[in-house]
Amino acid sequence: MTYQGRFKVWRGDAEGGGLVDYEVDVHEGEVVLDIVHRIQATTAPDLAVRWNCKAGKCGSCSAEINGRPRLMCMTRMSVFDPAETITVTPMRAFPVLRDLVTDVSYNYTKAREVPSFVPPPGVKAGEYRMMQEDVNRVQEFRKCIECFLCQNTCHVVRDHEENKQVFAGPRFLMRIAELDMHPLDAAEETGTDRKRGAREEHGLGYCNITKCCTEVCPEHIRITDNALIPLKERVVDRSYDPLVWLGNRIGRRSR
Template identity: 80%
Template structure:
């Protein structure tokens, strides 16, 4: 079963652009990326779009569909009515290169700012051991496919360009939380999260969690717990005294 679907697709580059109207054949079981590929093949061969696996695992085909950040390969046409006009636009938070392709290098710059895993220097081969519950705490965060939908929808950087310099965004604050939860990591993650990566900018609206295609509970399981530990470290008098007495750089929970 097929029908003619109405679409508005953003066309343009860094100098500007606009939505263009298209009528494209839609077949049963298809996703938005199928439509974009058919549009390229039949009407707009110069349409720029980024994609790779078409299986929801590479994160390449991120876009905004009817204003909602989504993966085009995981958004089924069946969720829309046949009479509905579907709008496909590039991620709004990042600079447009051309059409649906944006420059997401901001995210890689933030990734480079986070120090890697820092185990104790005196550990030898075979001594990198951790309990199963510690493995499970951070395992969820490793499902991230770096589609950057959470970064795109976070209003701290989406609506405030000036914040990008000082705010890593939910994806990389989650990375810091993952490292901070590792029992063998000795870097001062809590201080860095607050003072260098802008944890305090996050006001836990959970918009990042809502758009995550891997259903990672970014806010509840990474950002809020880390915020609580930062507050404990800075304001809890018992923790503060313990840090002073034992000369610890930060409490581990």
């Protein structure tokens, strides 16, 4: 089935812009990214859009479709009524470069601030051994495709520009949780306290677990339930549980 679809696409740059109306053919089985490409090919060759794989694995084509953060390549036109006007806008949490392309460098800055995996001493690469249960626990988080939709929908980032200096956002708090859960990570043995860092350097306390990040994740990672809440629990134990506090004090004194 082919029909004439109506679209409103945001056009502009850092100086400003607005929605522009387009009417374009929609064919059976197409996704929103197909339509954006058709608009480029037929009406607006200067329309800027970031994309790469068109298979939901590169995370490049993130945008907001009818106000909801989505991947354009994974949003099928069949989910919309043919009579509906589809609005496509850039991610709101990040500065616009042009049209649907935003500056997501904030995320790469935060990624560099997270201390990397610390190999266990005395164990060579290729000799790591883990229980399958531990592998399964952290493997979910490795499915992240860096689309930054969770970062975009997090109201701590989206609605409060000033928080970006002190808040890593759900994607990178999830990375900290993944490393903290990793049974072979030897960060603490080298003086890196991931729990303290999550609280004091990466703004874990700003997260109020609304689960909006989980709701928009195209990989269906349970960011809130399986990463952020467990990380919060461990941070609270480390910081406020009197028995843990006493044990840490005794441990430090005995060394």
